[in-house]
Amino acid sequence: MKVKINLDQLIQGVQDVMKAVSSRTTIPILTGIKMSVDSDGMTLTGSDSDISIERLIPVEENETVHIEIDNEGSVVLPARYFSEIVKKLPNDTVEIEIGERFETTLRSGSSEFSLLGLDPEEYPRLPQVEENHVFEMQGDLFKTVIRQTVFAVSTSETRPILTGVNMRLEDGLLTCTATDSHRLAERQIPVETGSEEISFSNVVIPGKSLNELSKIIDDNDENLQIVVTSNQVLFKAKNILFFSRLLDGNYPDTSKLIPSDSKTEIVIKTKDFLQAIDRASLLAREGRNNVVKFATIGNQTVEVSSNSPEIGKVFEHVIAEEMEGEELKISFNAKYMMEALKAMDCAEVKVLFTGAMRPFLLKPMGEQSIKQLILPVRTY
Amino acid sequence: MKVKINLDQLIQGVQDVMKAVSSRTTIPILTGIKMSVDSDGMTLTGSDSDISIERLIPVEENETVHIEIDNEGSVVLPARYFSEIVKKLPNDTVEIEIGERFETTLRSGSSEFSLLGLDPEEYPRLPQVEENHVFEMQGDLFKTVIRQTVFAVSTSETRPILTGVNMRLEDGLLTCTATDSHRLAERQIPVETGSEEISFSNVVIPGKSLNELSKIIDDNDENLQIVVTSNQVLFKAKNILFFSRLLDGNYPDTSKLIPSDSKTEIVIKTKDFLQAIDRASLLAREGRNNVVKFATIGNQTVEVSSNSPEIGKVFEHVIAEEMEGEELKISFNAKYMMEALKAMDCAEVKVLFTGAMRPFLLKPMGEQSIKQLILPVRTY
Known part of the structure; x- marks a missing residue:
């Protein structure tokens, strides 16, 4: 040569x-x-x-x-x-x-x-991938889907299957889900599957692979071809082939986790809420596992607070855009909440609670394709 | 309050x-x-x-x-x-x-x-500093002096005095010296001492203090007042007082280390030389202590090389602007050479060798206020 x-x-x-x-x-x-x-x-x-x-x-x-x-x-x-x-x-x-x-x-x-x-x-041969299950979507859109889900994968090898993002495809709708059993992120998006009807449900891509893929895909609207086999996934972009093995095992059925009703609903400005939680968590990091308290006050105000006996305490107040239902006091991990809010890409977020001990749901206002679920922590 | x-x-x-x-x-x-x-x-x-x-x-x-x-x-x-x-x-x-x-x-x-x-x-009281020994210089100029010397202080506590920069003031000329006993950096600069004649010789400021000071001083030409006492130095800038303790002990007399004659002299473009050494050092880092070889070839060319039996070898050639004296083969630590060249702030550098086993001297072309000395390593 x-x-x-x-x-x-x-x-x-x-x-x-x-x-x-x-x-x-x-x-x-x-x-x-x-x-x-x-x-x-x-x-x-x-x-x-x-x-x-x-x-x-x-x-x-x-x-x-x-x-x-x-x-x-x-x-x-x-x-x-x-x-x-x-x-x-x-x-x-x-x-x-x-x-x-x-x-x-x-x-x-x-x-x-x-x-x-x-x-x-x-040098080992690359995997041979049969192109039976192929679908396409814009590369920059797939990067967004990765960003909105992959942060919620588990970092623990206790249940290896949870270190990946689950992809399901049915009726031309792709559902990506990640959970570490404390919180869950889900994003749905329509994809192009060509003439053929394809569907699959137990494809689990390691979070690490998706993070690396995300760094390689250009930020443009060129199409990304995604080829799924029983143990490999192949992403084809311009001049690039990206292969990842899939995780073995059955991904848990997460659909039952997502509550269908709610007892308290608020709509709040995402940025104000995020910044209030960020500040409150400053005093919650050490010895308190980053847990902050959340309470509705009256019918308009949200209070986020934290108290560290050795350092001091903090109270944050945010005026909600809308507030309905029962009064609520609940505690949660500030990191989970902040990551979920950052993944939303929306000016206002709707939060649906079903009591202090039940998982609660976040959705961008007027948008059904993103769901973020967070389990509360018992403190009150 | x-x-x-x-x-x-x-x-x-x-x-x-x-x-x-x-x-x-x-x-x-x-x-x-x-x-x-x-x-x-x-x-x-x-x-x-x-x-x-x-x-x-x-x-x-x-x-x-x-x-x-x-x-x-x-x-x-x-x-x-x-x-x-x-x-x-x-x-x-x-x-x-x-x-x-x-x-x-x-x-x-x-x-x-x-x-x-x-x-x-x-809260402890700040040191009381008697303002007997005071001199002034521009803040951004003092930052340059720090940058040109402090990298050469020792990081080992074997000889604590070498972890600091020595400042000597005589006849209105400030001399700053740093050495870790493998290389030495010296910068001289005239300073304003007011009406009074002041001089000192054994003031040694910890390298760490100077690095922190450098981050705080603004990049402008406002004056910095420097107050020296027997165990403290105080830097006074606008709205800021910066106190540092001085190191105990006697700083070695480094004047004898600097050779006064030379057997081989070259003048070379700083950037080309720096980049050639940088590349050659890529293969010299592991197992070879970052040592590269330097040789004069004919009466115009400098060769920088390195050989790693497991990875490969590299030869770099740089045309010197001037070259005089004996042929020379010498080896040195690439990191020391690169740090010295970066501290020069000049387009062309003069290198003065007195044989393969003797320390060699670098000076910016046409400039006497900066000296960098490097000890060679035996390999040839």
């Missing part, structure tokens, strides 16, 4: 696949990036066996030539060193040449690196 | 004095910020007993009123909580009132905090 490649393109490509490379892998060759050049261009691959990312740098794009190819070929290069080196090369192009025993030379300006490469035949 | 104060002013003041507050202090009251209000305004004080910072927020400044005073008084508030709270208060002013047993109420908009304060009488 001998090529001359635009450095910015290479840096961007390496940065994308590095998101799948882990320094803690038990498979030595996965500390490397696979680089293959054929007539389409240069394909870079990174993997930690859970996530694999394949990135094509095309020979030419929008009438700009990215790569001049002298010889095709492939090699595996030490990922961390290679990615640091390309970022610091002096010219705007680099010449890459594979020599004997996969020793690879990088020349850029007056700089010359020789890296000891590995045999690409020893 | 009861006052109403502009929140931005309070946030800035608290942020300044927080630089002296440590969470690891053994004196409980020093986890607090002392707040005193008198007719001048509000004075905030933070201290970790090594560094003490006193910050005045004047009642009025540039025809803007910062504080409305109902009652004077003082209190010590829990620093970490207080600083986090003020940053998040909703209004652009906050009302502060000290109640019984130093319980202090902060009211801003619909937010009300009560913090358990402590008796200000228990």
Whole structure:
């Protein structure tokens, strides 16, 4: 292999696949990036066996030539060193040449690196994905769906299935759910499934995979193709393939958790409510598990408070836009509430309570596609 | 005490004095910020007993009123909580009132905090500094002097005196020196000493103090007054007093270390040289203590190289602007060289070698006030 490649393109490509490379892998060759050049261009691959990312740098794009190819070929290069080196090369192009025993030379300006490469035949094959279950949605929209749900996955390995986001597809409607059993986030969104009718219900994608995917997808309205199989999901964006394994096991039926009635309903400005909780939680962090108290006062005011015997106390008052039903005193984890409110993307939020000991529901005002559920904490 | 104060002013003041507050202090009251209000305004004080910072927020400044005073008084508030709270208060002013047993109420908009304060009488007095040895220089210039020397102080407590920067003043010329015994940085600068002739030689300011001071001084040309006593130094800027203890012990005589002759001299573009060393060091970090090799080739070219048997090797070539004297091969720590080059602030640097085993000297081209000395490492 001998090529001359635009450095910015290479840096961007390496940065994308590095998101799948882990320094803690038990498979030595996965500390490397696979680089293959054929007539389409240069394909870079990174993997930690859970996530694999394949990135094509095309020979030419929008009438700009990215790569001049002298010889095709492939090699595996030490990922961390290679990615640091390309970022610091002096010219705007680099010449890459594979020599004997996969020793690879990088020349850029007056700089010359020789890296000891590995045999690409020893690099694991990417999963073979049969494209039976395919649907599409805008990339930036899918990023929003990830942001609105993934924060609620469990970080504990006690129930591994809860460390992922559950995707269900039925009648062209995608439902994404995440819960750590203390709170739950759900987002529904219509998707394009082509002519074929497809449905599935027990697809659980690791939260970590979705976080990495989110960093790679461009913020534009180009379509993302999503291919689901029994143990893998593949996201196809422009020049990128992103594979993730799915979690084994049955995702719990969360539909029964969401209350259908309510005893107290408030509508409140999201930002004011969020900031009041943020301040109240300042005194709740240590020794109190970040739990704040919430109470309705009269028929218009919400009080958020916290009391730390060693530091002091805080009272916050927020005027609600609407308030109906029974008086209420309830306590909850401020972090859960703040994350739920931030995921809402709305000026006003509706909160539906069914008593101090029951989970309560948050919805953006006038919007049914997002639901956030939080379990209270007993303190009153 | 009861006052109403502009929140931005309070946030800035608290942020300044927080630089002296440590969470690891053994004196409980020093986890607090002392707040005193008198007719001048509000004075905030933070201290970790090594560094003490006193910050005045004047009642009025540039025809803007910062504080409305109902009652004077003082209190010590829990620093970490207080600083986090003020940053998040909703209004652009906050009302502060000290109640019984130093319980202090902060009211801003619909937010009300009560913090358990402590008796200000228990807060240690700031050092009494006699103003015998006073000199002045521009604040931004002193920040430059700090930046050009402080990186070279020792981080090891083996010889505590080397963790500080030595200041000597003679004939109106201030000399600042830092060394960790592997490299040395020296900066000279004329200062204003008023009518009186002052001189001192063994003033050693902890590197940590200078780093914190550097964060507080504004980037402008206002004068900084520097008051030196036998065990304290006081920096006086607008509305700020910054006290630091001095290090005990005798600073070594470093003047003999600096070679007066040279066998090889080069002049080289600082940026090109810096970037070549930066790249070469990429392969030198692990297992090789960041040591790179340097060699003159012919009478014009400098080669910087590194070889890591497990990863690969790198050769960098830089054309020197000038090169005189004997051929040279030498090895040195890339980090020391890069830090020295960055401190130079010059387009071209002159490097003076006196052989592969002797310390070598760097100076900005055409400039005598900065000297950087680096000890080589034996590898050739």
